[in-house]
Amino acid sequence: MKPLIISIGNRYRCDDGVGPYTLDLLQLVLGESSDFIENIGDTSALLDIWQDRDKVVLIDACYADDTDDKNLGQIFRLDGLNESLPADNPVSSNHAISIANAIELGKLLHQLPQSLTIYSISGNNFSQGEAISPPLLIAAQHLVSLISDELNTGMKACTSTP
Amino acid sequence: MKKSKIIKVDYLARVEGEGALYIRYDEAGVDDVQLKIFEPPRFFEAFLRGRDYLEAPDITARICGICPVAYQMSAVHAIENALRITPANEIRELRRLLYCGEWIESHVLHIYMLHAPDFLGYDSAVAMAKDYPQIVQRGLQIKKIGNAIVSLIGGREIHPINVRVGGFYRAPTGSELQPLREELLKGRELAIASVHWVAKLPFPQFKRDAPFAYEFIALSHPDEYPMNEGRIISSTGLNINAQQYEEYFAEEHVSHSNALHSIIKGRKKDNDAYLVGPMARYNLNYERLSPLTKKVAEEIGFPRFCDNPFQSIIVRSLEVLYAFDEAIRIIDNYQRPEAPYLETQPTAATGYAVTEAPRGLLYHHYSMDDQGKISDAKIVAPTSQNQKTIENDLRYLIPHYMHLDEDKLRSMCEQAIRNYDPCISCATHFLKIHKEKKE
Numbered sequence: 001m002k003p004l005i006i007s008i009g010n011r012y013r014c015d016d017g018v019g020p021y022t023l024d025l026l027q028l029v030l031g032e033s034s035d036f037i038e039n040i041g042d043t044s045a046l047l048d049i050w051q052d053r054d055k056v057v058l059i060d061a062c063y064a065d066d067t068d069d070k071n072l073g074q075i076f077r078l079d080g081l082n083e084s085l086p087a088d089n090p091v092s093s094n095h096a097i098s099i100a101n102a103i104e105l106g107k108l109l110h111q112l113p114q115s116l117t118i119y120s121i122s123g124n125n126f127s128q129g130e131a132i133s134p135p136l137l138i139a140a141q142h143l144v145s146l147i148s149d150e151l152n153t154g155m156k157a158c159t160s161t162p
Numbered sequence: 163m164k165k166s167k168i169i170k171v172d173y174l175a176r177v178e179g180e181g182a183l184y185i186r187y188d189e190a191g192v193d194d195v196q197l198k199i200f201e202p203p204r205f206f207e208a209f210l211r212g213r214d215y216l217e218a219p220d221i222t223a224r225i226c227g228i229c230p231v232a233y234q235m236s237a238v239h240a241i242e243n244a245l246r247i248t249p250a251n252e253i254r255e256l257r258r259l260l261y262c263g264e265w266i267e268s269h270v271l272h273i274y275m276l277h278a279p280d281f282l283g284y285d286s287a288v289a290m291a292k293d294y295p296q297i298v299q300r301g302l303q304i305k306k307i308g309n310a311i312v313s314l315i316g317g318r319e320i321h322p323i324n325v326r327v328g329g330f331y332r333a334p335t336g337s338e339l340q341p342l343r344e345e346l347l348k349g350r351e352l353a354i355a356s357v358h359w360v361a362k363l364p365f366p367q368f369k370r371d372a373p374f375a376y377e378f379i380a381l382s383h384p385d386e387y388p389m390n391e392g393r394i395i396s397s398t399g400l401n402i403n404a405q406q407y408e409e410y411f412a413e414e415h416v417s418h419s420n421a422l423h424s425i426i427k428g429r430k431k432d433n434d435a436y437l438v439g440p441m442a443r444y445n446l447n448y449e450r451l452s453p454l455t456k457k458v459a460e461e462i463g464f465p466r467f468c469d470n471p472f473q474s475i476i477v478r479s480l481e482v483l484y485a486f487d488e489a490i491r492i493i494d495n496y497q498r499p500e501a502p503y504l505e506t507q508p509t510a511a512t513g514y515a516v517t518e519a520p521r522g523l524l525y526h527h528y529s530m531d532d533q534g535k536i537s538d539a540k541i542v543a544p545t546s547q548n549q550k551t552i553e554n555d556l557r558y559l560i561p562h563y564m565h566l567d568e569d570k571l572r573s574m575c576e577q578a579i580r581n582y583d584p585c586i587s588c589a590t591h592f593l594k595i596h597k598e599k600k601e
Contacts, residue, residue: 012206012224039320041227044271048306097275097287104288109299128205 001054003151004035004113008043008060008099015123017132019059022121022140029148044097047106053113056080057147060099061136062120073121073135075143080116117150119143166193169572183575185556192560195553196416197579210539215241215508215530219325222526222541226585227320228271231264231312232519234325235390236526236541241327243404244513244528245506252499253329254390256315259492260322261389261517262485263311266349268520269440269478269485270308272583273360274301277475280577281363297359300352304482307349311489314342329503336496343493350486353479354458360479361462365472366574370558373433376469376551377426378442381518387450387484388443390517395446396436404514407525413542424547435550438522439582440477441468452487455480471555471581478583508534519544521583545584552582 005026009019020038027036037049050056062076078085085100097105099118106112121139123132132140169185182198206225210218219237223230235257242249274297275287284290291298314334316322324330370376378397381388394410395401402410413422425434448456448466459466459480468477512529522544529538555578563574 010224010227012209012221037320039227040224040230042267042271042320044275044302044305045267045309045320047302048309097271101286101288105291105298108288108291108295109302111302130209 002033002035003055003057004037004050004053005030005057005059005147006037006039006046006049008039008041008058010040012128012130014125014127014129014131015133015136016061016126017130018061018121018123018136018140021132021137022059022143025140025144026147029144030151034151043099043102044105046099046102047109047111050113050116051106051111055115055151056113056117057151058099058116058118059143059147060118060120061123061126063122063124063126069124069135071122072124072133073139075139075146076118076120076122077146078118078120080118081112085118119147167568169568169575183556183579185560185575187560187564189564192557195556197549197553197556207539207541210528210536213536215244215528215534215536216327216506218528218536218539219327220323223321223325225541225543228268228585229264229519229521230321231260231316231325232517232524233526233541234322235261235517236515236519236524237528238325238327239390239515239517240404240513240526240528241530242506242513243515244511244530245327245509246511247328247504247506249329249504250499250501252333252497253503255492255496256330256333256499257325258386258389259311259489260315260325262489262492263308263315265389265485265520266308266482267305267312268308268583269482270301270305270356272520272580273356273475273478273482274298274305276583277577277580278360278363280573280580281365281475300356304349304352304356307345308485310342310345314338326503328506329499329501331502333499333502335498339493339496343490346486346490346493350454350483350490353483353486357458357476357479357483358462360476361464363475365470366577368470368472368555368559368562368578370469370555374554374558376441377436378445379436379438379523379547380442380446381516381523382446383450385450387447387452387488388518394516394523397442397446404516404525407514407516407542408527408540411525411542411547413546422546423550424542425550435554436547437551438544438547439474440481440520440522441471441474442522443518444468444477444480451480451484452491454487455484458483471578474581474583508532512538521545521548521585523547543585545582548582548584552579552584555581 007019007023009016011017011020023036080103121136123136166186166188184196186194219234222233222237225233279290317324381392382395383392393401393403411424412427413424416423426436445467464476510532514527516523516525525542527540528536530536556575559578563571
């Protein structure tokens, strides 16, 4: 079964668009070797999307409290099945059901994939607009390499983690 | 000196978007209510200027991750109004089917994930799922069928791409719809069970009597429960078409919010708010619900008129049932259109449309030049229209629940806001409560 890569985020909300932006790049690099889904905010749909999958990679923007300009574009990697999202959750996008809640619901209702990797890139501008902050664009390029390597070799990528 | 208390919520959970709430009150009543919405407004209206008219449905669909179909529907109808074209009835029916899918998705998300935990005393759907896994599972099953409709007709589950001005890029065959029909039959049974379950939730008593009774506003169509078409009517006798919307309704800026408050023009300040959404649709269009929906409403003893917003969750569950019934009807009568869309030519014109998003009236207005470039756009989302009514509800609610401790009162206020399923992503951004005491 092909890996499934899901982006969360809205292209018209500045840094929130880094997820779909990264997804676009990955589609160019990985082509038909993976499946791709762009989710612009209905995170409750994730349970259906990922439940029968072997490997799912989820890409989201996050807002970390300490995100000042020098920390913009940090990449966080989490094992979604075995690591809890931190209480001061860096993966805390603005969705009615948080990703952490979607994972918890998936655990309770047995609707999780075999493997779930969450990558998140820190941003600080989530207002309406198309402009993604430059450090996030650079981070997206780096993340494409990390995910491509991980999917191609099965190895865990090495990233800065919270 | 009177002791004032302040409720502040810096982050309101279980709503789509971000915002904050500020309430100042004392023993004598509520002095001030501010539902604060933070985002800079009107980005999308500015963004649309200079874009091609064919892009409007896809661009506006990205305003909201929960109700993209609503934005697509209002956009295509407004542009078709400008172009003076009317797609074939088969297209009309397919659009209605697509809207059924979104109503199901959006309403079920709100019922099971966002609102039901309030009534059962849980702070999240996850906490509720620990005690009611089968109930939450049922909600997800129902929602999945709504997703399937959107996926089949819209071409993609999350952000539909098959909608275009004049129709669809591709219309499904009848045989492609048949597997969906089987799912809809199962879903309809689940939706009936859902209504019966929701009806048993404990509802706070809340009523706004005259002269502060709600003014309900919704579309009305002579032949069907409203979705894409109809006149704008109200519980006080308004009856206008979409083109007249801006003659009767205005948006005004309030200092505490970036979202504009919608009001009825020509009214006094304390009497210019109105209510859109499921309760308004239900109250103004009960007779056009399907026989099955009315039968189930009668079974649970639900009246034809509902003015307790805490019971809007029941109305949503009935609309979910209606959407299943209507989707099955559409599939049973489906004729594939001869062409999936009407060809269009740009012309300098202005068009207007109002459709019924899950949360209520969604108004779009576009002007374009003879090259089809959009020169002006106006979008009024349902949450903007309900914002003043939500604030008024809090003014009337708090005096009745002053006996509660502060945490419970704050929770009650948040629940009262969630009665409207506010979508701050549409209105702009949403909410947070702090409670401060001030001598």
